């Protein structure tokens with residue numbers, strides 16, 4: 001018997017969840033789980049977060065090199081233009097923002113991007129050239145924060161704030177959410193968070209984006225599919241839940257009991273554990289430092305929670321190497337920078353969309369559809385279809 005022309009006994013079984021399976025080649029970067037290291041192109045992502053602006057790293061991922069001054073000026077000009085909401089989208093955003101309790105901005109984004117793709121008539125990547133694909137990718141990345149901030153404000157009965165060409169991506173994000181010019185320390189903290197979360201190997205949403213791009217579909221379709229994968233709490237939907245956990249604990253004397261209760265019920269501690277890292281998540285280390293720089297009671301308590309929860313997890317789940325992941329301190333940093341909790345995951349999406357589209361552009365350069373197989377484990381087939389009620393034989 002054959003599947004896709006391959007003898008059944010020639011099928012290759014891979015570990016559940018495709019762990020450690022190499023599914024493509026990439027020049028975008030890598031995650032080294034054992035070392036606690038990841039990089040974009042040939043540079044440490046953490047070093048980039050310390051040394052660069054978000055736009056420089058975005059350019060690096062799209063173009064394969066850091067920009068010189070003229071290239072950066074031209075690139076930021078294009079981004080500023082593409083940030084503006086197409087006027088046709090405004091009434092649609094108002095309709096989306098009117099629904100949902102609690103309101104789910106990521107659902108709104110997915111819907112709005114679909115409308116944008118229709119309004120702008122985005123073509124399948126298969127039909128376009130590299131320049132048109134890149135223009136579509138840049139449009140989607142630039143407009144994503146504007147859509148999310150507009151949805152957030154419209155849902156609260158506020159007018160959307162028009163992005164300013166003289167502000168960076170990070171600064172505009174805080175400005176569009178609050179309507180006020182943000183403090184430079186908050187801007188830099190959020191900018192570093194955004195840089196550190198642009199890309200991270202073949203995580204579920206990135207893989208989803210690449211699968212869709214591999215069929216030749218348009219950039220928006222691939223991003224919308226990625227948003228679906230990203231919205232799950234086991235992936236991008238955890239920073240608010242992680243901070244909710246810290247709030248729920250409330251005081252140092254409650255940490256142990258809280259963790260033990262959770263694990264006894266078979267629950268997971270949000271903001272801990274990672275599919276790839278078996279040591280400290282370097283993003284968590286960076287964000288802890290940023291949090292400490294911002295200071296305050298929340299940071300002091302969060303660092304105590306981190307220390308004690310890690311110890312209890314080591315005792316209850318020996319050999320699992322469970323440490324804080326990116327979400328734990330991401331929530332702390334965002335809270336301290338004045339981002340509402342409902343906008344934590346959307347903030348993550350404003351950076352990850354750059355990683356998704358960089359992956360989509362790379363995937364679109366190869367003409368191979370991603371199409372694995374499944375091993376059938378149901379009752380042996382074929383069996384006769386049983387007679388249907390009321391049917392004559």
Ligand SMILES: CC(C)(COP(=O)(O)OP(=O)(O)OC[C@H]1O[C@@H](n2cnc3c(N)ncnc32)[C@H](O)[C@@H]1OP(=O)(O)O)[C@@H](O)C(=O)NCCC(=O)NCCS
Nearest residue numbers: 233234235238268269270271272273274275320325326327
């Ligand atoms: C991120 C995550 C999905 C990765 O999981 P994974 O590498 O596939 O690990 P597994 O699901 O195989 O879990 C391995 C073991 O560790 C346990 N574990 C993993 N993360 C845990 C957590 N956060 N809290 C408690 N136990 C956890 C699992 O229960 C499992 O235990 P078992 O072998 O006794 O059944 C997982 O760590 C998790 O659910 N974390 C919480 C959600 C979160 O923070 N998500 C954001 C990710 S960036």
